Amino acid sequence: MLNERQSALWNALGLGPQYVQRNELRKCIEEAKCNVVKPIVQEAVKPSIPMAPKATKEFVYPRTSQVSSSSFAPIPPTPVKPTSVSSSLTAPNVKNLDWDALKLAVESCHACPLCNTRNNTVFSDGRAPAELLLIGEAPGQEEDLQGVPFVGRSGKLLTRILESLEFKRGENLTIINTIKCRPPQNRNPKETESLACRGYLERQIELIDPKLIVLLGRPASESLFGAPQKISALRGRVHQLEVAGKIRHIIVSYHPSYLLRSPEEKRKAWIDWCLVADTFDELKAK
C-alpha cells in the first residue's frame, strides 16, 4: 500500500488507479534492491571544470522497511566525462555578489547572444538560502515573458508534484535554471551559452546552500556531473558531489516536459520524487 504522501504524488502525476499498478509497484521495489542511509559507493573523480564533481557517493531507491541493510547491492560508479573547456573565459566574475546584486548582474548580462533575443532574464523562483533547490534547463516562452521559471505547461506539472509533497513554491524551496535566458524556439542551450551562465549558476548554488538539489533533465545534470550523462544512469539514487565548494546531496530525475511527452516514464519519476521527499526529511532531521 502507498502511504498518504506517495498516493498524493501518484495522483499528481496522473498515474491512474493504484490497484491496477500494485504488482508493478512491488516489482519496481524489488528491482531496486537497496536500502538507505549508508554510502555504498565512493569514487574519486578528477575535477576539470569548476562545477564538476570531486567525489560521489550514492544511495539507491526505493527504500522499504522490509529490505534489510544486508541486501545492499553495489552500483557501478557514475561515469563522469569531464569537459576540457574553462568557464573562466566567458563567465563574468560574480563570486562576491550577494543574491540581489547577482540578480542585477544577470539582468544586465551580455555575455552571450541570448541577450539579444530575450524578453526577460529568468533568475529564480524563491530566494537564498533555501533547503531544497530544483535546477531546470532554460526558460521557455512563458518564462521569458514572465521572468519566472517553470510557469508554462511543464511548470504546472512540476507545481502539482511539489504541492502533493507539501513543498510550496516561493516558500520552502527555490527553483532556478542552468541558463537564465530563453534559447530561440526552445532549442537546447549551446555549450558556450551554458558556460557564459556557469558563474551565475555556481554563485546561486553557493548562496542558496541547499540541503538537497534536484536536477531536472539532461542539461541540468550535465551542468553538475559533466557531459554527457543519461538520466537513466543517474536517477533513482542520492549522489554526493562537491559543487560550489561543498559536498551536496543531489537527486536526478526526468524533466517535467519530458514526462508530458513520455507519460510512460512517470512511474520512474514517481520513484524519484518519493526519494526526494524521504531524503529531504532525513536531511532536515540531521
Ligand code: URA
Ligand atoms: N523548462 C525549464 O527547464 N525551465 C523553465 O523555467 C521552464 C521550462
